[in-house]
Amino acid sequence: MLNLLNKKKTMALLMGLAVGMTSTAFAAENQTVQTNEQVEEVSDTAASDGNEKTKDTADDKKDTSAVDSFSDVPQGHWAYEALDYLAQHGVIEGYKDGTFQGNRTMTRYEMASIVANAMKADKGDIGDKAVLKELENEFHQDIENMQKQIDANKSDIEKLKEETERVKIHGFGRVSWDNDNIKGYNDQNDNNRFYLDLKGSFKVNDNWNFNFESETNQRYARYVTADGKVQYHQGHDDEDGVIQRVWAEGNIDKLHVDVGRRWRGLGFQNVLLGHETDGIVLDYPLDNNGLKALAFYQKPTDAGYDFAMYGLGVQGPVSDNLQINLAYAQLDIDKNESPGYNVYDGNKALKNTFGSHGLVLSAMWNPMKNITLIGDYVLTNAEKEPVHEKTSFDIDENTSKSIRLNYRWTNLNDPGSFQLYTRWFDYGRHGNIMGDEEWGLLKPGSKGWVFGFKYVPAKNIEWETMYEIADMYGVFYGEKDQQYKRDFIRTQVDFHF
Numbered sequence: 001m002l003n004l005l006n007k008k009k010t011m012a013l014l015m016g017l018a019v020g021m022t023s024t025a026f027a028a029e030n031q032t033v034q035t036n037e038q039v040e041e042v043s044d045t046a047a048s049d050g051n052e053k054t055k056d057t058a059d060d061k062k063d064t065s066a067v068d069s070f071s072d073v074p075q076g077h078w079a080y081e082a083l084d085y086l087a088q089h090g091v092i093e094g095y096k097d098g099t100f101q102g103n104r105t106m107t108r109y110e111m112a113s114i115v116a117n118a119m120k121a122d123k124g125d126i127g128d129k130a131v132l133k134e135l136e137n138e139f140h141q142d143i144e145n146m147q148k149q150i151d152a153n154k155s156d157i158e159k160l161k162e163e164t165e166r167v168k169i170h171g172f173g174r175v176s177w178d179n180d181n182i183k184g185y186n187d188q189n190d191n192n193r194f195y196l197d198l199k200g201s202f203k204v205n206d207n208w209n210f211n212f213e214s215e216t217n218q219r220y221a222r223y224v225t226a227d228g229k230v231q232y233h234q235g236h237d238d239e240d241g242v243i244q245r246v247w248a249e250g251n252i253d254k255l256h257v258d259v260g261r262r263w264r265g266l267g268f269q270n271v272l273l274g275h276e277t278d279g280i281v282l283d284y285p286l287d288n289n290g291l292k293a294l295a296f297y298q299k300p301t302d303a304g305y306d307f308a309m310y311g312l313g314v315q316g317p318v319s320d321n322l323q324i325n326l327a328y329a330q331l332d333i334d335k336n337e338s339p340g341y342n343v344y345d346g347n348k349a350l351k352n353t354f355g356s357h358g359l360v361l362s363a364m365w366n367p368m369k370n371i372t373l374i375g376d377y378v379l380t381n382a383e384k385e386p387v388h389e390k391t392s393f394d395i396d397e398n399t400s401k402s403i404r405l406n407y408r409w410t411n412l413n414d415p416g417s418f419q420l421y422t423r424w425f426d427y428g429r430h431g432n433i434m435g436d437e438e439w440g441l442l443k444p445g446s447k448g449w450v451f452g453f454k455y456v457p458a459k460n461i462e463w464e465t466m467y468e469i470a471d472m473y474g475v476f477y478g479e480k481d482q483q484y485k486r487d488f489i490r491t492q493v494d495f496h497f
Helices: 008-022 036-046 080-088 108-121 129-164
Strands: 167-180 193-203 208-219 222-224 230-232 240-252 255-266 273-285 292-300 309-319 322-331 357-368 371-380 399-407 418-427 446-458 461-473 483-496
Touching (some): 292 322
Antiparallel strands (some): 240 255, 255 273, 292 309, 399 418
16 A cells, blocks of 8 residues: 555645545634644554555654644644645635634535645645545545435434424514594503514425414503593403414415415505404416415404405506505495494494495505505495584595505614605595504594604614594594594504514
8 A cells, every 4th residue: 555644745635635525624723633643643554554554754754844824723733734734835725814714614615626726736746646546545435434424414404404494483572652632632542552473384384384373462551442441451352462363374286375364454555454354365376477366255353243255356566666456355244234243232233334345456656766655545335424514524434545655665684774654544434344453543534644754773673653643533432423633643663583
């Protein structure tokens, strides 16, 4: 066998090859894996041919001309001489700060560079193909076993990654403060709250997920009920940390299926519908750009309500800067038929305030960079109420309209990003089925303006403040024909995770 491994130059190259084979750079500077003497002893043993050891007297002598090539590889390090030699001969390079960073993972490209540099940097023994061939023959089985172990480790890591990704938990927590005269008097704060929206997604297979949502909604100031009673530190219905919603989502070929109980909306601003429902929503792609057709059957879950809606829609981009969201919903009751019973007042029949069908035409347009316009128009066939003699301003009865102008968007990963927005709205008292009131901000029977901003002070934290001024009908039973000026301000901070 060639007397190769006891040569300092060959030993240095062997160490470089070992780095590439294991895909791991040398150990940290304080790691005492082997001493220089132990390395030489192993080298002599590995270079033996049968029972005979051979030595090259020229390369047995210690190289005293080496210099400190890397500041993080001291002379006492087991790989010092090899690394220093390879650096001096241009085979390896450190970082600009003079370090080697031996505990960093090495890429295959870096290993290829080491071999290429070795082949062209030395005039004989390092670049000699016989050296490389002898190394390959000597350690072929070790390399093969090592590669098998690496492949097994990679497989185990991929399996572990797949298992951990089967369960995902996310959501946000909110601290919110309101000042609102919606009840007819000043300094009303009934929406002050600590709020947690916790969502989970469980991967069933490559096509299906099962999901849940849990809301905890804790008011930290007084709350005024619909009959005018003042309560303190009250929850909100069953939103006390239980799991309120569960649903499945998946694909059957190109058909996307969403079935179960969850929050759903119709229109970009959820004016026609923005509510928790039981039901199923199907969507199917109409092109390769994201435009899709919708079909749905849903039942609102508010206590006492007993009706369903079904319909069709289309949503998605129709050009580079225009998206649409259109839907028609038909109810399974007549426009004069009661939708259910008032469980809080002797199970009296509820009045139908939304008719038997509704239509929403919604669009999102980006006419220029950082500018977005969002518009919703909703029409129902609800019966109009007679105009009371005390009415002093006009609010439409069975239509709702909302136009929102955004300047920029916030990005939770980009601290300092912000959004400015304004919204004009005219919500008829019967102009939606169960639209999203956005925690009482937008009530049926109101018309006015909202001005607000959003700001990201730190990653995953968003601060929003808004102010509303509006003409509005009363909200108490028996006072719904009375009108007043509403002033409303809200500030809230969301912590996303």
